[in-house]
Amino acid sequence: MEKLINEFSFGLFFWQLLIFVGLIFLLKKFAWKPILDAVNERETYIKEALSSAEKARKEMETLNKENQGIIKKARAEKEALLKEAQQTSSRIVDDAKRQAKEAADKIIRQAHETIEGEKRSAIIELKGKVADISVEMAEKILKSELDNKEKQSKFVQTLLKETNI
Amino acid sequence: MEIPAIVGGGLIVIGVGIGIGGVGRGAMEAIGRQPDAYGKIQTAALILAALVEGIGFAAMFVL
Amino acid sequence: MVKSITIKLIILVGLINSYNAFSNVLEKDKDELEKEIKEYINHHVLDSYDFNLLSYTKDDGAKVYVGVPLPVLLWDKGLVVFSSSKLNHGKSIVQVGENYYKLYHNKIYKTDSSGTIFYDKNNHVANKSPVDFSMTKGVVSILLVSILMFVLFRNLAVSYKKNKMMASGIGRFFEPIVLYIRDEIAIPNIGQKKYKKYMSFLLTVFFFIWFCNIIGLTPLGINVTGNIAVTFCLALLTFIITTVSGTKDYWKHIFWMPGMPLPMKIIMAPIELLGVFIKPFTLMIRLYANISAGHIVMMTLISMIFIFRNLIGSSLSFMLAFFISIIEILVALLQAYIFTILSALYFGFAVEEHDH
Numbered sequence: 404m405e406k407l408i409n410e411f412s413f414g415l416f417f418w419q420l421l422i423f424v425g426l427i428f429l430l431k432k433f434a435w436k437p438i439l440d441a442v443n444e445r446e447t448y449i450k451e452a453l454s455s456a457e458k459a460r461k462e463m464e465t466l467n468k469e470n471q472g473i474i475k476k477a478r479a480e481k482e483a484l485l486k487e488a489q490q491t492s493s494r495i496v497d498d499a500k501r502q503a504k505e506a507a508d509k510i511i512r513q514a515h516e517t518i519e520g521e522k523r524s525a526i527i528e529l530k531g532k533v534a535d536i537s538v539e540m541a542e543k544i545l546k547s548e549l550d551n552k553e554k555q556s557k558f559v560q561t562l563l564k565e566t567n568i
Numbered sequence: 569m570e571i572p573a574i575v576g577g578g579l580i581v582i583g584v585g586i587g588i589g590g591v592g593r594g595a596m597e598a599i600g601r602q603p604d605a606y607g608k609i610q611t612a613a614l615i616l617a618a619l620v621e622g623i624g625f626a627a628m629f630v631l
Numbered sequence: 632m633v634k635s636i637t638i639k640l641i642i643l644v645g646l647i648n649s650y651n652a653f654s655n656v657l658e659k660d661k662d663e664l665e666k667e668i669k670e671y672i673n674h675h676v677l678d679s680y681d682f683n684l685l686s687y688t689k690d691d692g693a694k695v696y697v698g699v700p701l702p703v704l705l706w707d708k709g710l711v712v713f714s715s716s717k718l719n720h721g722k723s724i725v726q727v728g729e730n731y732y733k734l735y736h737n738k739i740y741k742t743d744s745s746g747t748i749f750y751d752k753n754n755h756v757a758n759k760s761p762v763d764f765s766m767t768k769g770v771v772s773i774l775l776v777s778i779l780m781f782v783l784f785r786n787l788a789v790s791y792k793k794n795k796m797m798a799s800g801i802g803r804f805f806e807p808i809v810l811y812i813r814d815e816i817a818i819p820n821i822g823q824k825k826y827k828k829y830m831s832f833l834l835t836v837f838f839f840i841w842f843c844n845i846i847g848l849t850p851l852g853i854n855v856t857g858n859i860a861v862t863f864c865l866a867l868l869t870f871i872i873t874t875v876s877g878t879k880d881y882w883k884h885i886f887w888m889p890g891m892p893l894p895m896k897i898i899m900a901p902i903e904l905l906g907v908f909i910k911p912f913t914l915m916i917r918l919y920a921n922i923s924a925g926h927i928v929m930m931t932l933i934s935m936i937f938i939f940r941n942l943i944g945s946s947l948s949f950m951l952a953f954f955i956s957i958i959e960i961l962v963a964l965l966q967a968y969i970f971t972i973l974s975a976l977y978f979g980f981a982v983e984e985h986d987h
Contacts, residue, residue, distance in 0.1 A: 434784035
């Protein structure tokens with residue numbers, strides 16, 4: 404301890420205090436303040452740049468999301484349109500089929516009716532003809548038959564038997 | 569026989585050496601256990617080492 | 632003669648300057664050599680009145696010093712100025728007006744015309760000593776370091792403006808250190824709100840101690856931070872700043888520790904008050920002791936080369952001295968760091984706001 408006190412030199416202490424305090428103030432004014440300011444400025448600049456980049460990224464994201472929504476919507480619309488078109492087309496086809504069927508049915512029905520009519524008229528005509536022929540035949544038969552009295556009566560007898568009145 | 573003062577100084581230095589060794593060991597183990605708290609442990613260890621060292625300077629008085 | 636000069640060169644490379652202890656190595660026996668080395672080392676760790684780079688002894692026994700004399704400034708009922716070369720390393724008496732001055736054991740004393748030194752009962756020098764403001768080697772070194780620091784950091788500050796917010800040149804090396812002191816030392820210990828006030832002191836003190844430690848390791852052999860007056864000044868500044876910036880809370884914690892029983896409060900108050908002075912005191916002693924011890928160890932190891940004077944011992948000493956120098960480079964940085972972080976810590980205690 405004594406050695407320490409002996410070693411202590413007031414002159415050196417005085418100069419050190421003077422120079423060091425002067426150095427602190429000089430450096431504060433001309434070095435530390437500008438350095439720290441510049442570093443701070445740079446840091447805030449970097450921070451701002453980063454945050455703006457982040458912001459841009461977020462914006463991009465929302466934009467992307469929006470785009471995706473739009474695409475989704477468009478796709479749904481397209482699908483709906485396609486569906487509708489399909490429905491329309493199938494309806495048209497169905498309609499056409501039905502109409503065709505109806506038309507065909509009508510034609511068939513008409514054909515049936517015509518056939519029926521023809522048939523009826525043919526039957527009627529045939530009936531007429533048959534009646535005429537039978538009358539003629541009957542006339543002839545009767546002409547030949549009526550010559551014979553016995554036969555006549557026999558015939559009338561058979562006729563009577565045949566015709567159930 | 570009179571024991572010279574410098575022996576006392578030496579004893580102080582030995583004690584302080586052990587003390588700082590203990591602080592360092594504790595700090596190292598703590599860092600090993602919790603590497604995340606590195607900064608806090610370092611500061612605390614420095615303060616404690618400085619305190620122990622302060623006792624060590626008592627050795628200066630006997631010289 | 633040639634051999635003697637070679638030894639001088641080795642000494643120069645090995646960080647040794649000023650008084651050459653080993654000039655008469657060949658003629659002297661070991662005891663005398665060891666004594667001389669001890670004296671030399673003791674002398675080296677002290678400040679000196681002139682800036683010597685090396686010295687050697689001529690064949691006729693006269694010592695030759697190579698270096699620059701520095702002005703001696705004394706306050707003895709008026710300013711007294713003369714060149715340190717007049718002191719002639721304590722061999723001559725300097726006459727200024729009616730007063731005579733003599734350098735004795737690295738201190739200037741007032742003497743009579745024949746330069747008698749009186750002793751008192753305790754074997755201390757009884758002569759009067761004038762107030763000494765000399766531009767010693769230490770003062771010159773402090774000035775040189777200050778100028779170097781100013782130029783370096785002024786350049787760094789200017790380079791930001793020139794170079795679009797980026798440091799250029801050597802500032803690129805120092806900028807991360809400045810940022811480290813801000814982010815790892817000042818902000819965690821003092822706090823985000825108040826650290827700005829203390830940045831100038833912390834930065835200046837860190838670089839000042841670091842640079843002084845480093846020039847202490849060069850062959851110039853300047854021992855600035857290993858001088859008690861210098862470390863006392865640095866610690867005093869820390870103490871003053873801590874005391875001035877101490878909040879009401881800080882003083883309350885010292886004199887009347889809250890949240891403690893009454894007897895403990897009474898016991899704690901003197902301990903805490905003592906702590907206020909011990910903190911800067913340990914700062915002062917730590918730096919002084921570490922750097923002085925480093926210099927002494929270095930020089931002892933280098934001196935061992937001349938004590939052994941054989942291949943194995945000397946080369947071993949050389950290797951040891953070499954590795955110790957590398958460790959000393961680390962210590963130079965570490966001591967600057969410790970001083971700065973502890974100062975920051977004490978400032979942090981002073982401005983801390985507790986919430987009870």
